[in-house]
Amino acid sequence: MTDRPHAVAAVDVGTTAVKGVLLDRTGALIAAHEVPLETRRPVPEHVEQDPAAWWAALVEICAAWRAQGADLDTLGALSLSGQMQDVVLTRAGVAIHPAVLYSDTRAGAEAAEVTARLGVDVAAATGNPYGAASVLPKLRWLARHVPGVLAGDVHLHVGAAGVLTGRLCGEHVTDHTTAATTGLYDLGRATWWSEWLRTLGLAVVLPDLRWPHELAGRVRADAAAQTGLPVGLPVLTGLGDAGATTLGAGVLGEGERYVYLGTSGWVGAVRRRTPEPAGAGVFRLPLLHADDVLTVAPVSNVGSAHRWAADTFADGDYARLEALVARAAPATLLCLPYLDGERSPVSDPHARGVFVGVGGHSAAGDLARAVLEGVAYALKATSGTLGVVRPSLGGVVPVLGGGARSAVWCQILADVLDAPVTVPPDAALLPVLGSAYSAFAFLGWAPSFAAYRAQVLDQRAGTRFTPDPARARQYAAHSARWSDLYPAVQPLFRP
Template sequence: MTSWTAAVDVGTSAVKALLLDARGEILAKGRSEVPSAYGEQESEDWWSAAIEALWQCGPDVKRVRLLGLTGQMQNLVCMGSDGAALRPAILYSDPRAHGQLTEAHHLLGPGWTHATGNQQDATSLPAKLLWMREHEPESLDRTKQIFLGAAGYLGWRLTGNSCCDLTTASATGLLEADRRQWWSTAVDALALHEALPSLVDGQTVIGTITSHSAREIGLPQGIPVVLAPGDAVSTTTGIVGDELHRGYVYLGTSGWLAIVTPEMPVPAAAHRLLLPEHGRQLVVGAVLSAGAAADWSRRTHLPGMSLNDADRLADTGPSGLLALPSLQGERFPVRDPLIRGALIGITDTTRPDQLYRAMLEGVAFAFDRLLDAVPNNGEPIPVTGGGARSMLWRRVLADVLDRPVFPTETSDEVSAFGAAVSALRAVGDDVPQPLANRGAPEILHPGPDKLDYAKLASAHAALFTALSPTFHSMQ
């Protein structure tokens, strides 16, 4: 590396900023919370929080010569002819357009899933736009420009150029994945010809910081700005890089197993996100309640017990139960907002610690469905996020996945770190090593319990299909 680099990640709860020196070492961090209400955020709040997060990095931001941007994807930001937002941004997770999903399928036809390479649901941009057509037609009529991710909005504020990276675009339901361009059928049907941003691969300079924006945000005027891939791919870049067939597990409130693969069809409920390199994609199996389900199970079945004490108590072998961790619907291995959690196999001798452990196993079984379905290199799998602190959960993962695992220390800024890597690649500079490649990993190998879990895997896979009619009839 030859210069100092800054990176900004617009997360759902906060904007994070990083400052890297010319050796690629993280020198400073900043964080500023972003308020949310009913699945919406003000785009102006992203800008204000980015200014605050960079300010917290200290006076050395004046030495920055390159900026990378990433953030939450699949948002809907509607801008008027005066360059002001017409309404708060509708976030990626907002399911308000559930009633318009059928209309979107009818409008776009049976080729929608095939063209986009992803199963579409109420969070897709076509469904959200149809929701606006029904509920806020005046705002939709006044919309002259649309942003599909928070980082794209920041890039426009900084450079004046309207862009969307391919990763974010591939999450929207508007991109023709095989051709890596906006899908003409959707563009025509939704009259988006003038409103959509230009597509960039995620490793391209989109412009330089204008004098006005430089004064506001505190960075030097004229430095290059790179719109890096959306947060899921930037996180992957930061943890494991973009090597084919390599993956990792994230255990936060939600959780996922993500694997870099060649471009190929994916399991129906998995997310397919394009990488900057042609022929590569990130396949994500996202469990909506991972750490949330584990925390609920510990609080409910082992009230008052610390995580370490609960893990020690439950470290007695497989629970013998089958659990669905889907407390608020599910995204993988099925995508269904009406699925709920379940515990199967309880007897009069079942202990509370078994009930707790069963939820950890349920998350691991969901990840195993993806690992069995896509090519991977068989190497040890890094585990990150708050749940990675649990030795028991790591052991369960190793046994269920039948794969060595190891914890990797990352922070909330890992997506920003990945954005910095993409920015450095865009200007042809050297890049720092992924975080999982640093130090000697504490590898945990599968034990004899893997045989018991292998017997339960097919039974667990059948639960969603078997219980879905029951859950739907309860609504």
């Protein structure tokens, strides 16, 4: 390992792929590679991955970097990020069961049992949502259904990045962002509710908690031999994928927000720590420090509603859907896009989609546009539940995720939010770009996140969509009517 590093590495373990990049100190991309991951759903509600596949992906990424001409001996640090709210059990550093992912909901009965056994309101005690996807119910399910799984010295990992850190360095750590999603972390004290494990008789070792810029460990000789990374390379703790994506979008100022358009989506906003509890279903996740809190309100029907509109009105052709919506007049129909229940801005698992105003003159484009407008209204209303007071980055709202490829939808969002929106380039790399900040800070290449944003992120100019003033006024009136729609039809959703 060199005394004068010229590059840093950042790796993100997502749900669909592991991505890795090398950046020089200006933020220029030296090398990049991506390895797809397989997710197994052996029975309903079970969602699993093989932790060994994460390690194999890292080994492949390092080989790809070398094949692209990169000299790994010039690296100064490696930072990791990844999916959160997982349950991975290891014994002597080896996974003893498939990773139970954040989206796994097999432990519904156990969630109720844990609450009864502890005798506390877990959501109130942790400051974050609690349910079947939380860590304690999953642990209780595994203890009940997998004989001997907790026997011996078993270490609990709650995120994919921590698993890779263990393989690289032999350390058992996780970041505060990931920890806060588990239902086992006290947001107020920034520590674990470790006594709950004893009460429940769950004998596992919790990871040490560290902040993103703190050293997790150094690459050991055995890991270096497999990956080609230099022995002793500093490995930074990094942060969970939602936090890394937030930083990659350049969002860290008080009240700044961004919108993520995935299959499901979210509105994220940064707040300074406050004693007020989060709204129902809203996560509060520490970022770089205890005083930087990412509030995340998940919206269930985002890209899924977009997909439904494409399938229903354009035979699954997104380009055709784009043309239909572009030709349709704005704000003519109202649509609740709640195809499969909703989490934000309303929490109702029984809610379903509704159109209002359909007449003999209504065409496919009108209905399709109403779907995208309805999602935009839901995202606007969700911003309000987070207490967002201003857009990000000089008034611009970053829009991320696969849905951001739709130019017409981004323009609708700009008009509905009455704020410019921008789609960053290389949006798929945002988690690794956000994670890389930890390495830059560790090496002294960026004295603050503001400096990193100016030095690295702002150099990647995105596509900007500016609101049309007349259309913004039209949408303001239309969204007020839309807000009245759910309360009016909600009684019809009762099972």
